[in-house]
Amino acid sequence: MLRTLSTRLMLLAFSSLALSATSLPLAFGSTAPDEILRRADSVRNPGETYLMKVEVTSKDSDKAVFEVSLDGNSKTFIKTLEPARDRGRNLLMLGEDMWVYMPNLKRSVRVSLSQKLTGQAANGDISRMRWAGDYDATIESETEKSWTLLLSAKRKGLTYDKIRAVIEKNTFHPLAAEFLTPAGKPLKRATYGDFKTLLGRMRPHTMKVQDAIRPDDVSVIRVTNMEVKSFPASLFNQNSLR
Amino acid sequence: MNWRAFFLIHLCTLAVAHAAEPPPTVTWNAEAGVQSSLRESDSRWTRSRPYFEPALLAGVERRGLGRRSRASYEFKASFRAWGDFNERLDGKATGDIEPRDLNVSMAQDFFKLTLGYQEVSWGETFGFQILDLVNGRDLSDPLILDTGWIRRPAPLVNLQFFTDRSSLQLLANPAPSLHRFPRPDSQFDPAAGAYISMGQDYLKHDDQPPGEPEYGARASYLLPFGVDLGLIHYRHYNRNAVFVVAPGVLNPLELRPVAERVQSTGLSASYALDRFVFRGDVVHHDGQPLVSTAPGEVVLGGSQLRTVAGVDFTYDDLALGFQYQGDFNRAPAPVLNERMSWLSARMMVSFFERKFEPELFVFHGLDNQDVWIQPKLAWNIGSASQLSLRYDHISADATGNGILGVVRDEDRYLLWFTTRL
Numbered sequence: 289m290l291r292t293l294s295t296r297l298m299l300l301a302f303s304s305l306a307l308s309a310t311s312l313p314l315a316f317g318s319t320a321p322d323e324i325l326r327r328a329d330s331v332r333n334p335g336e337t338y339l340m341k342v343e344v345t346s347k348d349s350d351k352a353v354f355e356v357s358l359d360g361n362s363k364t365f366i367k368t369l370e371p372a373r374d375r376g377r378n379l380l381m382l383g384e385d386m387w388v389y390m391p392n393l394k395r396s397v398r399v400s401l402s403q404k405l406t407g408q409a410a411n412g413d414i415s416r417m418r419w420a421g422d423y424d425a426t427i428e429s430e431t432e433k434s435w436t437l438l439l440s441a442k443r444k445g446l447t448y449d450k451i452r453a454v455i456e457k458n459t460f461h462p463l464a465a466e467f468l469t470p471a472g473k474p475l476k477r478a479t480y481g482d483f484k485t486l487l488g489r490m491r492p493h494t495m496k497v498q499d500a501i502r503p504d505d506v507s508v509i510r511v512t513n514m515e516v517k518s519f520p521a522s523l524f525n526q527n528s529l530r
Numbered sequence: 531m532n533w534r535a536f537f538l539i540h541l542c543t544l545a546v547a548h549a550a551e552p553p554p555t556v557t558w559n560a561e562a563g564v565q566s567s568l569r570e571s572d573s574r575w576t577r578s579r580p581y582f583e584p585a586l587l588a589g590v591e592r593r594g595l596g597r598r599s600r601a602s603y604e605f606k607a608s609f610r611a612w613g614d615f616n617e618r619l620d621g622k623a624t625g626d627i628e629p630r631d632l633n634v635s636m637a638q639d640f641f642k643l644t645l646g647y648q649e650v651s652w653g654e655t656f657g658f659q660i661l662d663l664v665n666g667r668d669l670s671d672p673l674i675l676d677t678g679w680i681r682r683p684a685p686l687v688n689l690q691f692f693t694d695r696s697s698l699q700l701l702a703n704p705a706p707s708l709h710r711f712p713r714p715d716s717q718f719d720p721a722a723g724a725y726i727s728m729g730q731d732y733l734k735h736d737d738q739p740p741g742e743p744e745y746g747a748r749a750s751y752l753l754p755f756g757v758d759l760g761l762i763h764y765r766h767y768n769r770n771a772v773f774v775v776a777p778g779v780l781n782p783l784e785l786r787p788v789a790e791r792v793q794s795t796g797l798s799a800s801y802a803l804d805r806f807v808f809r810g811d812v813v814h815h816d817g818q819p820l821v822s823t824a825p826g827e828v829v830l831g832g833s834q835l836r837t838v839a840g841v842d843f844t845y846d847d848l849a850l851g852f853q854y855q856g857d858f859n860r861a862p863a864p865v866l867n868e869r870m871s872w873l874s875a876r877m878m879v880s881f882f883e884r885k886f887e888p889e890l891f892v893f894h895g896l897d898n899q900d901v902w903i904q905p906k907l908a909w910n911i912g913s914a915s916q917l918s919l920r921y922d923h924i925s926a927d928a929t930g931n932g933i934l935g936v937v938r939d940e941d942r943y944l945l946w947f948t949t950r951l
Contacts, residue, residue: 371913
């Protein structure tokens with residue numbers, strides 16, 4: 289039995305090596321789409337667990353300020369700091385499940401992941417900062433300076449079913465994204481900008497989200513602070529949401 | 531090494547260690563507002579209540595239990611100070627300062643301990659939250675049923691353990707705060723008359739001393755396919771409002787609320803599928819006092835099963851919700867309502883980037899005459915204030931069929947201004 293177990297472990301180790309080998313940049317100048325996605329994710333995410341403060345400004349809407357605690361791609365706690373009216377209306381996302389704390393009920397309530405956070409910003413625009421793991425990527429087109437990837441959701445329940453992302457070749461900076469319906473119709477368009485050094489590398493500080501049908505409906509998500517930090521498990525449990 | 535050198539070295543070590551620690555954080559905020567309500571039947575102002583609710587939160591991160599472990603310590607205090615110029619029939623102002631939160635907590639990776647005055651809310655459904663058993667309610671104005679406003683904070687020992695997908699909560703309440711009912715002869719006294727009024731003292735049929743502790747537990751598990759399950763067991767005083775007619779103090783007779791020890795076991799579940807969220811609560815109360823068919827009497831040792839199931843749908847700025855509620859009562863003697871059921875619906879929508887938020891709530895008995903209709907319009911002024919106007923129409927069977935009978939027929943307007951500082 290032990291022999292069987294050790295053989296399985298060896299096979300597992302071998303398959304892991306094989307998998308990691310395929311995720312390395314391919315030879316002769318071409319790069320695997322999953323690797324492009326992973327490296328683009330590392331531009332936006334400084335670590336596995338971190339804290340960031342974001343401001344969301346939208347046309348005809350009050351400025352919203354959130355403190356976002358992220359642990360991997362499946363655990364996110366969003367604390368609402370502004371507007372004062374919504375203070376305490378905090379959100380927890382665990383995988384594809386989401387809860388919101390209602391201060392008037394003093395209770396956390398299960399909500400749908402597709403619910404709007406503020407303006408054009410969906411909950412997933414802030415709570416899910418990584419594409420790798422959630423989406424399968426294929427290279428749709430390529431220019432001298434950038435790749436255009438088509439990302440298809442690996443499972444149901446994600447904020448967007450398909451995303452078309454433009455990634456800069458030399459830097460792996462995400463430049464733009466189109467969020468699409470399952471049929472490929474654009475819902476929103478996003479552009480990433482204001483690249484500045486933060487926690488040791490150049491990262492985008494703003495994401496401008498525009499409605500595809502009503503281009504005047506624009507929200508700007510601005511990262512004002514980022515800090516690599518670890519969190520207690522109790523922060524990411526719906527029963528301790530406050 | 532002499533003791534002075536030893537003390538000095540220790541002091542320096544502590545100072546260096548303390549300087550390296552992140553500093554404590556202190557935040558405060560406050561809510562101020564005023565509630566004014568007008569009863570339609572007699573065109574009478576029934577509430578003119580300004581209030582102020584400051585809150586302080588102090589937190590610090592320090593060494594926890596065990597080597598190299600870190601823990602967050604928090605102190606939370608909030609109070610509600612209010613005055614009311616219309617609450618009593620004699621027109622005299624009343625007021626109070628009530629603690630809403632007064633607790634300390636310690637959170638370390640897998641557990642959290644909170645001690646002191648706090649609110650704990652169980653259950654997944656809305657309306658009559660049947661699993662929300664831990665805190666009593668202030669029902670002195672029975673038309674204000676906003677749970678965040680009427681829940682009475684309790685001095686609790688609240689210990690929670692967490693794993694990746696599950697949690698266990700152990701609760702003990704050494705000094706239970708039961709429901710508070712309308713004051714005798716106040717304008718909300720359902721019994722107010724020449725010979726009878728509302729009583730304030732609870733009638734306890736068991737031989738236990740008043741204030742026997744309440745305690746229980748809740749276990750929850752988030753299943754891999756997204757169903758969030760919760761199982762509760764709680765030993766407590768009954769949370770249903772039942773009264774007996776007894777010799778009174780202010781009047782020859784009074785309605786006295788009944789407090790009995792009850793064991794409650796319940797299950798809650800929720801599941802989100804795309805734009806839909808399905809919710810359900812079920813609870814069985816063993817030992818529940820129930821309203822007897824004999825006028826003014828209560829049947830003890832009853833058994834009550836309560837269920838609520840509902841579905842919510844959200845699309846952009848629209849939210850719709852529907853709920854079914856069913857109560858099934860069994861007792862050693864005949865009781866008034868052996869079976870009752872209701873349907874309720876809620877619709878919310880927002881316009882102009884949430885500037886205006888109209889809302890409609892309808893609650894209707896299926897086998898009883900309960901009707902509650904509540905349209906509401908909220909106007910969000912700036913980023914911190916809200917003005918809302920709502921209308922409550924309640925009608926019920928005066929003989930006690932249904933659960934709104936105790937409120938009597940009421941129509942009321944409520945204007946509520948609130949601002950956050």
